[in-house]
Amino acid sequence: MEESSKADQLNALCKNSLIDNLGIEFLSAVEGEVIAKMPVDVRTIQPFQILHGGASLALAETVASAGSAMLIDLSKSAVVGLEVNGNHVGSASSGFVIATASIVHQGERTHVWNVEILDEASRKIMIGRVTVMVIEKKR
Amino acid sequence: MEESSKADQLNALCKNSLIDNLGIEFLSAVEGEVIAKMPVDVRTIQPFQILHGGASLALAETVASAGSAMLIDLSKSAVVGLEVNGNHVGSASSGFVIATASIVHQGERTHVWNVEILDEASRKIMIGRVTVMVIEKKR
Amino acid sequence: MEESSKADQLNALCKNSLIDNLGIEFLSAVEGEVIAKMPVDVRTIQPFQILHGGASLALAETVASAGSAMLIDLSKSAVVGLEVNGNHVGSASSGFVIATASIVHQGERTHVWNVEILDEASRKIMIGRVTVMVIEKKR
């Protein structure tokens, strides 16, 4: 219940944003792992009717950033995306894709996440990595 | 006139896609350089009201892909995004951002583009690179 | 025995090259996974006596390229490194580091490898990704 409620909180927080606009929905959010799905439809495709690679990258940065925000005390620090990269290794033309961000390095100043995006048949769509910087808020 | 009409064609082609959904508008498209703008608004921001880094990456892949499509004979070949990366170096909270894709390598099999995204005051928002693969269509 | 002999073949092939110069030694090479070690010493350190990040990247490209070469018919095709990236997440000052390349995408035209470099205590030193292109030899 803890887990689904954390995902629910993220979904509520992300109304009226790119995340909402792309139809992204958080499915699970625990320490060090965040999972979300995104529809392959008019909101996320490119002109040739398949998933736009840019939507995959936006999804990747979304799950990694949410994961980092969960690991810090947001009253004292903030997280900012520093570097994002990804290889597009498959295409999707309908249904949903599912992204899983898994932390690979949790330092004091930076977090590094691996992100894997699969389609509903578990075929790989994108493999990427997101570096997040943790910044102390100035007082 | 040639130039603006090429951008107009791209804008027409991109209706009903992610590109349209993010409010991206092509401003100029010539051989080896494509320029487009994107609004910083409810369609592209993250929950803390600034431009979502993922929107920048989607914009970057959009301008590079459009640029590559212009360089090939689309009846014989297709282009697919292979690898995309970017550093977020500034934040934007209103107005527009402008992306310029400039080709740095035009090979037979791959194109590599540098993409720079600036805000309206010409401050750097993102610096990235997109690798596009050119694939011969099977007959 | 098969496994060690493949690694031995790679070590023999790499005499008189960067790989030899950095003291890289292949430990294991099977389909889809290649493991090699590299010393942290005067050949690979930076001026402040810790492993130079560039040595890690060279090691990463080495294991991925060897892995790709094993997957193709070298009489018909060749492999070339296309894009390489990595996050340095730890430092090493003595002994050896061990790199493992694991294939995440084996396409007809490209291979994508995840590479993880650990120190002898299994602490993470680098996390990276290598994209290799497979090119048909012209006849």
Place this chain on the structure above:
Amino acid sequence: MEESSKADQLNALCKNSLIDNLGIEFLSAVEGEVIAKMPVDVRTIQPFQILHGGASLALAETVASAGSAMLIDLSKSAVVGLEVNGNHVGSASSGFVIATASIVHQGERTHVWNVEILDEASRKIMIGRVTVMVIEKKR
């Protein structure tokens, strides 16, 4: 004279390191731009007698790190390579390659450098980017 003496200092500092081992020589080092050359020979090639991509990445990280070290007060802070990436866009089989690191973002906490590596005929060999983190020394 200032400029050449800065490069000379870097060359002296880098004795007995990977940088020396690869035959890298700094040619020029001014604020925001560092240039160095590297031989294409037995120290830097792969088994098929062309420049090993990993040598290019090592060279890229070398020029960017040197550039960042020049921008900070080394008694108070240190620089560490965070993320490095590059596209190999040409091959070199003899002579030298020349790398130029140009700063694209100089923040308080991070520096981002574009690095371009050319051969002696000014053909592009690699295009990359290096993110350096600036860390305050603990007292």
